[in-house]
Every structure is written in structure tokens, then in C-alpha cells.
Amino acid sequence: MYSAAQTPLYEIKANLFKALAHPARIRVLELLAAAPDTAAPVSYLLAETGLEASHLSQHLATLRRHGVVTSVRSANAVTYRLAHPKISELLAIARIFLLDSLADSSKQLRLARELPGGQPQGPTP
Numbered sequence: 001m002y003s004a005a006q007t008p009l010y011e012i013k014a015n016l017f018k019a020l021a022h023p024a025r026i027r028v029l030e031l032l033a034a035a036p037d038t039a040a041p042v043s044y045l046l047a048e049t050g051l052e053a054s055h056l057s058q059h060l061a062t063l064r065r066h067g068v069v070t071s072v073r074s075a076n077a078v079t080y081r082l083a084h085p086k087i088s089e090l091l092a093i094a095r096i097f098l099l100d101s102l103a104d105s106s107k108q109l110r111l112a113r114e115l116p117g118g119q120p121q122g123p124t125p
Contacts, residue, residue: 019066024051025059026091032069032080033088039081
């Protein structure tokens with residue numbers, strides 16, 4: 001067993017990716033990345049995600065626990081912010097990777113359909 005200081009970096013990275021492993025959390029991060037100063041109040045996040053307040057709260061707690069977002073309370077309002085500007089970059093790189101993968105898949109599908117017998121034939125009348 002490792003102490004917190006001895007935890008290998010790959011385990012820390014895996015925990016980061018576990019924190020990101022939910023569509024709602026990715027949506028929240030994308031909203032924060034697009035927000036002015038990469039910060040937004042909970043009311044905005046609730047409206048944009050359509051999540052119930054309790055569910056959003058759980059997702060935000062997970063992101064906070066893993067150091068991906070920070071929060072500031074001012075009177076009754078809580079504002080969330082990306083904990084590091086590179087999180088926006090991480091999201092952008094993931095988007096590029098996924099779009100490139102989809103483009104490759106589309107190209108492979110098109111090429112497969114161009115092969116003899118590659119296009120499924122419908123029933124003949």
C-alpha cells in the first residue's frame with residue numbers, strides 16, 4: 001500500500017479520469033470552460049444541464065474532491081470555476097481526438113461500402 005505521497009502518477013491520472021467519467025460532469029466542465037472567466041453560478045449550471053439540484057450537487061462534489069473545480073460562496077450564491085486553465089485544453093484535446101476517430105470510422109465505413117459486396121442489398125421485388 002502506498003502513502004498519498006508515494007501514489008504512482010498513473011494511479012492519480014486514473015482517478016482524474018474516473019472523476020471525468022460521467023456525461024453530466026463533462027457537460028459541467030464544458031459549460032465552465034465556455035463561461036466568462038471559466039466560472040459560473042450553480043443556478044446557471046442547473047438551468048443549462050437540466051439536472052436536479054441534488055444530482056448536480058453530487059457531480060460538483062466529485063469534481064471538487066478530485067481538484068477539477070473550485071467553489072466560492074457569496075451570500076446565497078455558489079460559483080464554480082475550473083481549478084486549472086489546462087482543463088479547458090484537456091476537453092479540447094478530447095474533442096479533437098473523438099472527432100478524428102469519428103472521421104476515421106466514417107472513412108473506413110465508406111471504403112467498406114465501396115468494396116464488392118460491401119453494400120447490403122435490400123429485398124428484390
